[in-house]
Amino acid sequence: MTxxxxxxxxxxxxxxxxxxxxxxxxxxxxxxxxxxxxxxxYTEGIRLWPSQASLEHYRFVLTHSSFPTFFLNSTIxxxxxxxxxxxxxxxxxxxxxxxVFRGKYWIVGLxxxxxMFPLVMLIAPMFKMLSPLGLTNSLTGLxxxxxxxxxxxxxxxxxxxxxxxxxxxxxxxxIDGATRFTAFRQIVLPLTLPGIAATLGFVFTAxxxxxxxxxxxxxxxQATTFPVGLLSFVSKFSVDFGQxxxxxxxxxxxxxxxxxxxxxxxxxxxxxxxxxx
Amino acid sequence: MASITIQSITKTFGTVPVLNDIDLSIADGEFVVLVxxxxxxxxxxxxxxxxxxxITAGEIRIDDRRIxxxxxxxxxxxxxxxxYALYPHMTVADNMSYSLKLRKxxxxxxxxxxxxxxxxxxxxxxxERRPKALSGGQRQRVxxxxxxxxxxxxxxxxxxxxxxxxxxxxxxxxxxKRLHKSIGATSVYVTHDQIEAMTLADRIVAMHGGIxxxxxxxxxxxDRPANLFVAGFIGSPAMNFxxxxxxxxxxxxxxxxxxxxxDGVHLKDGQAVTVGVRPEHVRIVxxxxxxSYAARVDLVEPTGFGTIVHVRLLGQDLKIYTLERGAAxxxxxxxxxxxxxxxxxxxxxxxxxxx
Amino acid sequence: MQKIATRLEPWLxxxxxxxxxxxxxxVPLALGVSYAFRDIRLLNPFSGAFVGFKHFRELAGDxxxxxxxxxxxxxxxxxxxxxxxxxxxxxxxxxxxFKGRALAQALCFLPWAVPSFLSGxxxxxxFNPVVGPIPHWLYALGILSEPSNILSDPETAMWGxxxxxxxxxxxxxxxxxxxxxxxxxxxxxxxxxxxxAGPIERFRSITVPFLAPTMAISILLRTVWIANFAxxxxxxxxxxxxxxxxxxxxxxxxxxxxRLDFGYASAIALVLLVLLLAYSMLIVVLRQTMLTxx
Numbered sequence: 061m062t063x064x065x066x067x068x069x070x071x072x073x074x075x076x077x078x079x080x081x082x083x084x085x086x087x088x089x090x091x092x093x094x095x096x097x098x099x100x101x102y103t104e105g106i107r108l109w110p111s112q113a114s115l116e117h118y119r120f121v122l123t124h125s126s127f128p129t130f131f132l133n134s135t136i137x138x139x140x141x142x143x144x145x146x147x148x149x150x151x152x153x154x155x156x157x158x159x160v161f162r163g164k165y166w167i168v169g170l171x172x173x174x175x176m177f178p179l180v181m182l183i184a185p186m187f188k189m190l191s192p193l194g195l196t197n198s199l200t201g202l203x204x205x206x207x208x209x210x211x212x213x214x215x216x217x218x219x220x221x222x223x224x225x226x227x228x229x230x231x232x233x234x235i236d237g238a239t240r241f242t243a244f245r246q247i248v249l250p251l252t253l254p255g256i257a258a259t260l261g262f263v264f265t266a267x268x269x270x271x272x273x274x275x276x277x278x279x280x281x282q283a284t285t286f287p288v289g290l291l292s293f294v295s296k297f298s299v300d301f302g303q304x305x306x307x308x309x310x311x312x313x314x315x316x317x318x319x320x321x322x323x324x325x326x327x328x329x330x331x332x333x334x335x336x337x
Numbered sequence: 338m339a340s341i342t343i344q345s346i347t348k349t350f351g352t353v354p355v356l357n358d359i360d361l362s363i364a365d366g367e368f369v370v371l372v373x374x375x376x377x378x379x380x381x382x383x384x385x386x387x388x389x390x391x392i393t394a395g396e397i398r399i400d401d402r403r404i405x406x407x408x409x410x411x412x413x414x415x416x417x418x419x420x421y422a423l424y425p426h427m428t429v430a431d432n433m434s435y436s437l438k439l440r441k442x443x444x445x446x447x448x449x450x451x452x453x454x455x456x457x458x459x460x461x462x463x464x465e466r467r468p469k470a471l472s473g474g475q476r477q478r479v480x481x482x483x484x485x486x487x488x489x490x491x492x493x494x495x496x497x498x499x500x501x502x503x504x505x506x507x508x509x510x511x512x513x514k515r516l517h518k519s520i521g522a523t524s525v526y527v528t529h530d531q532i533e534a535m536t537l538a539d540r541i542v543a544m545h546g547g548i549x550x551x552x553x554x555x556x557x558x559x560d561r562p563a564n565l566f567v568a569g570f571i572g573s574p575a576m577n578f579x580x581x582x583x584x585x586x587x588x589x590x591x592x593x594x595x596x597x598x599x600d601g602v603h604l605k606d607g608q609a610v611t612v613g614v615r616p617e618h619v620r621i622v623x624x625x626x627x628x629s630y631a632a633r634v635d636l637v638e639p640t641g642f643g644t645i646v647h648v649r650l651l652g653q654d655l656k657i658y659t660l661e662r663g664a665a666x667x668x669x670x671x672x673x674x675x676x677x678x679x680x681x682x683x684x685x686x687x688x689x690x691x692x
Numbered sequence: 693m694q695k696i697a698t699r700l701e702p703w704l705x706x707x708x709x710x711x712x713x714x715x716x717x718x719v720p721l722a723l724g725v726s727y728a729f730r731d732i733r734l735l736n737p738f739s740g741a742f743v744g745f746k747h748f749r750e751l752a753g754d755x756x757x758x759x760x761x762x763x764x765x766x767x768x769x770x771x772x773x774x775x776x777x778x779x780x781x782x783x784x785x786x787x788x789x790f791k792g793r794a795l796a797q798a799l800c801f802l803p804w805a806v807p808s809f810l811s812g813x814x815x816x817x818x819f820n821p822v823v824g825p826i827p828h829w830l831y832a833l834g835i836l837s838e839p840s841n842i843l844s845d846p847e848t849a850m851w852g853x854x855x856x857x858x859x860x861x862x863x864x865x866x867x868x869x870x871x872x873x874x875x876x877x878x879x880x881x882x883x884x885x886x887x888x889a890g891p892i893e894r895f896r897s898i899t900v901p902f903l904a905p906t907m908a909i910s911i912l913l914r915t916v917w918i919a920n921f922a923x924x925x926x927x928x929x930x931x932x933x934x935x936x937x938x939x940x941x942x943x944x945x946x947x948x949x950x951r952l953d954f955g956y957a958s959a960i961a962l963v964l965l966v967l968l969l970a971y972s973m974l975i976v977v978l979r980q981t982m983l984t985x986x
Contacts, residue, residue: 076785080799086814086859087806089824093817105823148708155705167706174717175913176968178920180944181961184732184954185723186716208716211709228422231389234409235416236436236483240701250426269807271923276949287809291927301817308810319805320798327871391698 090312094118094305101302117306126281127307130289135314137199137285138267141206145214145263146256148207153218154244158227171212179209183276196277202285205277206267214259221255222248254325261322265315286311339400339490339523340365341386346395348381348547355381357547359395363525368517370526372534373544373570379527382544383493386525388412399490410439415484419496421476423468423483430464433483450486457516458482474505481513485520494526498533510536531571535559543567561681565688568613568681574658577619579612579651580685588612588682592652597628599680602692610691613681616645616658621665622672629674634665648673727958734952747959756935757943757960764939766850767857768919774858776911779865780903786866787873797870804863812927815856819843843929846936853924853937861918865910872906873899912975916968940964 093101094117096110104110121127156164186205187196195201225248233243249256271287278284284292290311293304341363348356356378363369371379384390386397388409397404404412415436423432430451437447455461458478468476477497484492497513498506514537517524528534534541535555543550543558543566551563562568568576581590583604588596596612598604622629632648632655639645639662646657646665650673657673665671682691728747733739751757786797803811818824820841827839842848876898884894922941925931931938931946938946940960948957 072785072788073790075781076790076796076800079782079785080796082859083800083803083862086811086818087802089818090810090814093823102822106821106825106828108825148712151705152709155702159702159705161699161702164702167710170710170713170718174713176916176972177721177965178941178944178961178968180920180922180941180948181724181958181965182717182720183945184727184948184958185720187734188723188732188954189720204716208712211712215709226420226422228418228420229424231384231387231409232416232418232422232483233424233435234389235387235412235414236487237410237439239408239410242439247424265805269809271807271809272926272945287807290813291809301823304813305817308813311810312806315805315807316802319802323798323801323867324794326867327874 087312090305090308093301094309096302098300098302117300117302118310121303121307121310125303125307126284127286127289127310129282130284130286131310133199133283134268134286134311137202137206138264140199140203141210141267142260142264144203144207145210146218146259149211149214149218149259150249150252150256152211152215154222154248156215156219157222158230171215174212180272183273186273187276190277197280197283199283201277202274202283205273206270209270209273210263210266214263217259217262218252218255221252221258225251254328258322258325258328261318262326264318268311268315341491341523341525342396342398343382343386344396344398346382346385346392346397348378348385348390348393355547356385359549361542361549361552363523366521366523368524368526368537368539369542370528370534370538370540371542371544372528372531373550375529377544378547379529379544380495383416383495383525383527386491387414387416387493413487413490414493415487415489415491416493416495417480417484417497419499421468421480421497421500423476423479425468428465428467429460429471429479429482432468432479433486436483436487451482454482454486457485457519473501474509477501477505477509481516485516489522491523491525494524494528496528497526498528498530506533513537531573535571541571543570545570561690562613563690565611565613565683568683568690572615574616574645574656576613576615576681577653577655579614579653579655581610581612583608583610590651594630594651596651596675596680597677599677599682599692602682604682604691609685611683611685611688613683614675614679616656618676618679619655619657620674620676621646621657621659621661622674625672626674628677629672631670631672634667634669634671637665637667724958725962727955728962729959730955732954732958734954739955743955747956748963750956751959751963756938757940759935760938760940760943763850763937764919764941767854767925767937767939768915770854771857771861771918772911772915774854775861775914776865776907778858779862780869780907782862782866783869783873786870801863801867803860804867806860808860808921808923809927811856811860812853812924815852815859815924816843816928819852844933846933849929849933849937853928856924856928857918857921860924861914864914868906868910869903872903876902908975908979912972916972919964919968 092109095113095115096104097112097114097116100110100112152167155161156168190196190201190205193201195204229247229251230240230243233247234240238246269287270285271291274285274288275291278288286307290304290307293300293307341361343359343361343363346356346359347354359378359382361369371382373379381390385392388404388407392405399412399414424435427435433451433454434447437450442450451464455464458481460475460478460482463471463475463479468479471479477500480497494513498509501509510533513526517537526533526537538555540552541555541558542552545566551558551567553561558567558571562571562576565578569578579590579596581588581596583589583598583606585606586598588598588604588610590596590612604610625631630650632650634646635649635654636647637644638647643658643660644662644664646659648655648657648671655673659665683689684691729742729744731739731741731743731746782800786793786800790796806814818826820843821827821839827836827841830836830842831839836842843852880898881894884898889897919939920941922939922945925937925939925942926945929937931942941964944957944960944964947953947960
């Protein structure tokens with residue numbers, strides 16, 4: 061029995077290790093390419109680590125390319141999107157969680173529908189709608205589009221966090237003399253901070269990664285976001301993979317940091333939702 | 338302080354009726370307990386007084402003001418919840434002062450009010466703690482403190498002791514009663530525990546199926562329950578019920594035994610009745626005597642102070658509560674007599690009390 | 693007055709979301725549907741005329757589109773099945789306590805944070821025999837006869853984006869399944885163990901039924917999502933070689949972005965939407981009949 065248990069434990073740890081290796085290896089490769097000097101890129105292409113590592117690509121990307129601008133653009137767009145989505149989705153998620161009202165099922169259906177249809181279908185009409193408003197080629201336009209795309213899932217996520225907070229607390233606050241909105245702000249929201257963090261991080265990561273709409277709506281350097289900028293390495297004359305990967309690693313840093321901070325709350329939020337069914 | 342008047346209150350959730358035509362007036366300073374099994378509508382009624390549920394039909398007044406449309410925050414009432422509903426992110430002091438801050442009370446006044454309430458409830462050393470760091474009893478006290486700092490028109494209690502263990506519950510029960518004596522505020526208290534109801538109430542409102550079954554002071558309900566529901570609900574161990582028919586001036590039970598009709602009770606011949614007798618009104622007698630029954634002991638449950646003896650008699654499991662230890666052993670034959678003056682007779686069809 | 697205010701309250705809270713969704717998703721959606729019946733080309737100022745079912749007739753004879761439909765099925769179902777299986781296994785592995793679990797969980801979920809196009813680039817790089825290790829591994833294992841790029845072989849190209857997609861999407865299933873697993877009351881397992889159920893029996897009779905609703909809904913949502921997900925393909929193969937990795941979603945993007953033929957792109961998108969809605973309906977109906985039968 062104990063022997064069997066030991067074998068099982070070892071197998072379990074090995075399996076976990078294998079998964080971690082599988083998850084990390086591509087990221088490791090990204091890093092490896094980014095520190096390989098251009099001269100060794102092809103000759104040592106399949107070595108696990110170049111005989112000579114250098115930060116030349118990083119230096120170039122940070123000083124001689126438009127990447128600092130792209131970085132800034134992406135930060136502005138993703139940050140603004142995350143904040144707006146979280147505020148708006150908190151309100152709607154709260155309504156979904158706390159009120160029983162006619163039309164609630166229609167709203168849920170509408171939110172689900174938006175998860176169903178091919179977003180590529182919106183590219184053309186969106187372009188036609190935004191360009192007369194001067195919102196193509198502008199960060200504001202991108203923020204508006206990303207907010208709309210992310211709001212449905214964020215609403216469901218926030219709802220499941222609110223579901224985990226006892227209704228008695230607002231009842232008590234309202235009897236203590238608060239309006240519902242005051243109770244929402246002073247009692248419920250502070251208790252939902254993990255949920256708010258999870259939603260912020262989730263939306264930030266999603267906006268940070270979005271490619272297709274940015275590609276379609278943005279065409280000038282001054283409003284280019286990171287993903288589009290990265291792809292421009294490919295279409296340029298000489299493809300410098302080392303620089304591209306260095307830029308990629310830089311792009312990864314904020315997304316991964318955010319994600320590492322919030323992933324535990326994501327599981328929590330979904331658990332709270334799952335308990336309620 | 339204030340009086341509360343409830344007039345023809347009806348509540349339905351969708352098409353499900355929850356409360357049906359409730360009338361009740363609660364006098365200034367009175368302690369009223371709403372008691373009944375879960376689902377009887379007592380909590381809904383309380384939450385309607387608080388303004389947390391809307392009123393389908395009828396009217397609620399505090400003093401002479403109609404409050405149907407008044408938001409909870411403007412009703413000037415305080416409520417203690419079963420879950421305590423303490424704000425987890427605030428200290429005890431902040432929990433207690435929240436309502437005063439919302440009312441823009443001056444800072445010195447808040448400090449005074451909290452000091453006074455904390456003193457009354459023994460919360461002084463806990464003021465800077467968060468609810469998480471408190472025991473169940475302490476949380477309960479903070480919930481009470483949060484209610485009394487406000488000097489509201491009325492206190493509402495929604496099963497406030499249900500989450501405490503038995504001993505603490507007893508202690509807090511006494512404390513609530515003492516507090517009410519000293520403050521004298523109008524209080525409405527909801528519980529499913531009939532002992533809490535008996536011990537605390539000036540008046541008990543027994544509810545069942547969304548309808549008020551009986552209103553009265555605790556001993557009234559115990560001595561003269563208005564119907565079978567109240568008879569069965571109030572008192573522990575619960576009242577024994579024996580079914581029978583009136584035959585030739587006596588009650589004949591379904592197994593053929595006879596019970597004498599108490600004085601002053603008039604029954605029609607053939608009328609179906611239920612006879613109720615509390616376990617403490619059944620006596621074990623030394624030998625056969627007039628109106629006694631022979632029975633065999635089925636089960637003995639010592640409770641420490643007294644003993645509950647179960648016998649098979651009159652076609653059912655009859656409980657006897659006796660203070661005499663070792664009065665019976667399982668399998669032992671014995672004779673028992675019912676206290677004729679303390680029988681409760683109910684009409685089986687209407688379930689109402691006949692006498 | 694109070695009554696009206698209470699009635700309105702939930703709508704006030706939901707209003708911003710509703711306005712956003714209607715204005716920025718439903719209106720363009722309706723426009724998109726109308727484009728399917730019009731001649732809309734971005735660079736042609738004379739376009740815009742109503743053309744009826746012209747695009748759909750064209751579509752019926754479009755071999756590339758038919759190929760894309762088949763590829764979409766292939767892409768979607770292999771991705772979903774593999775993501776789900778590995779995600780479930782990962783969730784089960786992470787559901788038992790061990791030292792360093794928090795770290796392992798964070799690392800295993802990390803691929804989800806990687807921007808999808810970047811994971812596409814990364815995997816494309818790794819599949820390249822000159823600069824990536826994978827072809828050499830596959831050659832060493834005897835799967836490939838020579839260390840070549842599977843992305844440039846029409847027979848195997850689709851596996852490239854699928855592998856990248858599986859790597860990228862496992863965390864989604866792992867997170868949802870882990871959440872569902874943690875919601876199962878522990879005493880159920882204890883009760884079953886006392887009743888003499890072995891680990892396999894416990895998994896079959898407790899874990900599976902408890903996970904089933906989450907599995908069903910997440911597979912449904914994910915299937916639709918992956919069918920619409922074109923980033924990896926556009927970045928890794930751009931539909932090639934010889935259209936063998938072209939899925940409907942990437943085909944729409946190609947038509948709209950590269951050929952700027954919005955009308956035709958919208959017609960394809962409309963067909964995809966109808967197919968996906970039909971699929972969802974089918975699943976919902978199937979689930980309903982299964983529920984009523986039980």
